Amino acid sequence: DWTPDSFIETTIAALKDKLGDDKVVLGLSGGVDSSVAAVLLHHAIGKNLHCIFVDNGLLRKDEFESVLESYKHMGLNIKGVDAKQRFYDALQGLSDPEKKRKAIGRVFIEVFDDAAHEVQDVKWLGQGTIYPDVIESVSIKGPSATIKSHHNVGGLPDFMKLKVVEPLNTLFKDEVRRVGRALEIDDNILGRHPFPGPGLAIRILGEITPEKVAILQEADAIYINNLRSAGVYDKVWQAGAIYLPVQSVGVMGDERTYENVICLRAVESLDGMTADWCHLPYDLLAKISNEIINNVKGINRVVYDISSKPPATIEWE
């Protein structure tokens, strides 16, 4: 019978066998899969696992620092790479969602390749690929798939020539979570909502600027913190704020304002393929709206998305 403990035991033994004294590089994203894969590899090969965590400047507020701290706390050998400016530069002038995704995928590969080169004599690329990713390799979602879609673009970066080790490629998502819990991974990592690889870049409609990112990070943090303190966060499958490229008139004291709109999105779903909008309590929505409008400069209006998927996708881009 499959149990998390038996899986962990046999997997660690198999990894030790397979990897010996070889070095492995692995990109961490803050998500469940890459984190669980890293911890399993860490148990098997310790410091020979070299983790890389890239700050693309498109993460949630304070996420890079807090997740990096959690990883270090878990004893992982991890390098944080501040690549914010490289991503902002590559995104400059782009407003088409697919062009933004491609630019982010390209820069991620460059940054990761640079960081991987700093690990001497590395033999393996570790990945958090899970079973659904394997059977559905046509998916355009997720970092591993992003990498696949770049296979055809010129020569391969060096890290893609490495042998691949994927300790989770027989597991479904709920099994990965159970394994993560048995490994005592922080609930701050295991329990988090899915977050897209391109991050806030696809929650800022149109062109990205660091200023818009900062505004969205503030609004999103108010939203998510309120979901948490109301005890609603764990009941929602995914939530996030979206920065709309729309200005509307407001009034602040005696002043007329002409500022942007933040849209709140929260959905219930099993796998992201279909989704229903969450019926969040009105008084919670009211509190979040007030806090955002009173505290986030540049925002004078908050709206709530009441569309389900299909036809409305979860993300707006």
Ligand code: XMP
């Ligand atoms: P949609 O918007 O297609 O989203 O209903 C379904 C799920 O996929 C996530 N998503 C992405 N994840 N790269 C990712 O890694 C992407 O480009 C991407 N686009 C959407 C979305 O957050 C939701 O969980």
